[in-house]
Amino acid sequence: MTGSRKFIRWLLPTLGLVSALVVAVVVIFIVTVLLQRGTSSVSIHFLTTDTRGAGSEGGIFYQILGTCILIGSALAVAVPPALAISLVRSVFLQPHTRLGKALDLILHLLNGIPAIVFGILGLLIFSKLFGWGKSWLAGGILLGVMILPTLTVALIERLAAVPRAYIEAATGLGLTRGQIILAIWLPQSSGGLITGSLLGLARAAGETAPILFVTAVFSGATVPTGIVDNPLLALPYHIFVLAQDSFHEGARANLWGAALVLVTLITVLNLAALPLRFRLHEESRHA
Amino acid sequence: MSERGAERFPIEKMRVNRHRWIFWSSMAGLLITLSALLATLLFLVWQATPIIRQSGAGFVFGRLWYYPEQMFGALAMIYGTAVVSLVALTLAVPVALGTAVLSAEYLDAGARLVVKSAVELLAGVPSVVYGLIGVLFLREWVYRGLAPFDPISGDSLFTAGLLLAVMILPTITTLCDDALRAVPASQRAAARSLGLTRAESVLHVALPQAAPGLLAAILLGLGRALGETVAVFLVVGRQDNQLPDKLFSWDALISPGQTLTSKLGGPETHLAYGDPLHWAAMAGLAVLLLVMTALCLAAAKGIEKLTKSRAARVAGQS
Numbered sequence: 001m002t003g004s005r006k007f008i009r010w011l012l013p014t015l016g017l018v019s020a021l022v023v024a025v026v027v028i029f030i031v032t033v034l035l036q037r038g039t040s041s042v043s044i045h046f047l048t049t050d051t052r053g054a055g056s057e058g059g060i061f062y063q064i065l066g067t068c069i070l071i072g073s074a075l076a077v078a079v080p081p082a083l084a085i086s087l088v089r090s091v092f093l094q095p096h097t098r099l100g101k102a103l104d105l106i107l108h109l110l111n112g113i114p115a116i117v118f119g120i121l122g123l124l125i126f127s128k129l130f131g132w133g134k135s136w137l138a139g140g141i142l143l144g145v146m147i148l149p150t151l152t153v154a155l156i157e158r159l160a161a162v163p164r165a166y167i168e169a170a171t172g173l174g175l176t177r178g179q180i181i182l183a184i185w186l187p188q189s190s191g192g193l194i195t196g197s198l199l200g201l202a203r204a205a206g207e208t209a210p211i212l213f214v215t216a217v218f219s220g221a222t223v224p225t226g227i228v229d230n231p232l233l234a235l236p237y238h239i240f241v242l243a244q245d246s247f248h249e250g251a252r253a254n255l256w257g258a259a260l261v262l263v264t265l266i267t268v269l270n271l272a273a274l275p276l277r278f279r280l281h282e283e284s285r286h287a
Numbered sequence: 288m289s290e291r292g293a294e295r296f297p298i299e300k301m302r303v304n305r306h307r308w309i310f311w312s313s314m315a316g317l318l319i320t321l322s323a324l325l326a327t328l329l330f331l332v333w334q335a336t337p338i339i340r341q342s343g344a345g346f347v348f349g350r351l352w353y354y355p356e357q358m359f360g361a362l363a364m365i366y367g368t369a370v371v372s373l374v375a376l377t378l379a380v381p382v383a384l385g386t387a388v389l390s391a392e393y394l395d396a397g398a399r400l401v402v403k404s405a406v407e408l409l410a411g412v413p414s415v416v417y418g419l420i421g422v423l424f425l426r427e428w429v430y431r432g433l434a435p436f437d438p439i440s441g442d443s444l445f446t447a448g449l450l451l452a453v454m455i456l457p458t459i460t461t462l463c464d465d466a467l468r469a470v471p472a473s474q475r476a477a478a479r480s481l482g483l484t485r486a487e488s489v490l491h492v493a494l495p496q497a498a499p500g501l502l503a504a505i506l507l508g509l510g511r512a513l514g515e516t517v518a519v520f521l522v523v524g525r526q527d528n529q530l531p532d533k534l535f536s537w538d539a540l541i542s543p544g545q546t547l548t549s550k551l552g553g554p555e556t557h558l559a560y561g562d563p564l565h566w567a568a569m570a571g572l573a574v575l576l577l578v579m580t581a582l583c584l585a586a587a588k589g590i591e592k593l594t595k596s597r598a599a600r601v602a603g604q605s
Contacts, residue, residue, distance in 0.1 A: 115514065206412075263412060
């Protein structure tokens with residue numbers, strides 16, 4: 001073997017290894033920083049009390065609650081259209097029609113709309129046109145639309161993995177299309193709905209830009225009692241504001257604590273989705 | 288059952304009708320969702336019409352943005368977005384490609400899972416936390432690291448690009464990995480049996496065959512980079528009108544700048560709403576951003592489609 005061949009044989013994996021090391025360093029740095037700075041400020045007290053002193057004292061109870069309200073309402077907004085779109089795409093339409101492909105493209109493009117554009121659209125529609133001012137529901141709807149592709153694609157994947165034999169057997173038994181949907185399609189693809197929902201919740205929890213103008217405030221909001229002028233505190237927005245203008249020592253601690261809580265929440269949701277994702281891949285390999 | 292009995296109990300008809308609602312409500316859900324989305328986007332475009340009517344292409348190619356004088360030129364922000372995304376791609380693509388080659392071509396299943404998990408972890412960190420890391424660490428490092436070049440501060444287009452590189456790394460790595468894994472193992476086996484080393488089979492077989500998928504991965508990464516707001520907002524400096532005379536300018540790179548997203552995320556958005564032309568200009572920026580990302584995503588999808596039809600042709604020949 002010539003020298004240059006030997007060199008390339010050695011060079012390529014080395015380059016790969018160096019790249020992977022770069023990734024490892026970045027991951028280790030981020031995890032260490034979050035744990036190191038965050039753990040000292042996270043306590044039961046921190047999780048259960050209100051923020052005081054412009055973020056320099058107290059906890060982040062209402063920020064956590066606000067984020068939970070936001071992602072819960074986002075999910076409630078996203079599930080019905082996700083079910084409708086995925087049923088039309090995978091059950092009512094033949095698999096390779098032009099309309100189906102157009103739907104796929106629309107979902108792909110919707111998934112790529114920048115978060116800040118949703119923020120601007122929300123400001124335009126909910127705050128100004130509907131006159132809601134800052135409202136939790138506006139944020140919930142915007143985040144719901146943002147996670148709609150995640151949910152729908154997970155459902156479509158799962159619907160596509162339902163074994164044909166089940167459908168044929170049900171048809172053979174004389175069940176109508178509606179009955180087959182209720183008895184087979186939906187129960188068999190419930191895993192997709194759960195996976196998609198968990199991934200969607202994880203994505204919605206971390207978004208700042210969509211709630212920037214229409215939902216989030218830094219202080220003075222607790223539990224919403226109506227729609228109009230009922231803003232929320234939210235973890236990402238809390239971090240966003242503190243990152244910009246607070247260099248008080250206490251605020252730093254609060255900031256890293258909030259960041260750790262947010263990243264933990266998102267990681268737990270993502271991890272919870274993992275087993276079902278793996279199962280899907282196993283099954284589709286055997287199919 | 289007699290004919291008359293069947294008429295009295297039209298079982299098939301009852302069953303069919305009882306579940307018709309599923310079909311109709313699904314169709315209605317689909318149509319309502321899509322038409323609401325379309326209407327909203329058209330509404331945004333319509334909001335931007337005053338600025339197009341007033342300045343035309345001057346809105347896109349105008350060099351100055353100074354709202355008290357009603358001057359709205361987006362070129363400096365388009366430049367900022369382009370530079371930041373380019374820096375991010377330049378830094379992220381080699382690392383992503385290297386990691387993907389290692390994990391798809393060299394590692395066994397277990398080690399691959401470790402790499403994949405690490406990358407997924409990066410993908411799960413929200414952009415505001417990247418922004419926080421940017422504000423408290425990266426800004427300082429960049430300022431010190433670039434000290435010989437005398438930067439104004441740690442906030443610069445370069446800092447934003449560096450941070451963005453980390454943020455788009457997971458997207459590009461995962462998709463490159465998928466593209467490489469999609470190359471049939473038989474192709475590699477054939478290359479190896481011809482006496483090529485593993486490295487050569489990667490360079491001459493796997494990478495060229497996966498090239499369209501890799502390109503699509505890069506385009507999707509670019510799509511993410513163009514639209515990223517919060518992290519960029521926190522470290523880009525947000526200085527208007529930082530358009531250099533030359534296309535590439537080292538000074539502009541290490542100076543504070545403004546991107547389309549950092550402008551839209553800033554306080555000017557609220558301020559603009561009272562003034563129709565100013566608001567139209569902001570809406571115009573959002574439309575520009577939408578068009579740029581949509582082009583990236585559509586191009587990625589188009590490449591994917593081309594590859595599929597080519598693969599089908601190859602399969603048909605063999």
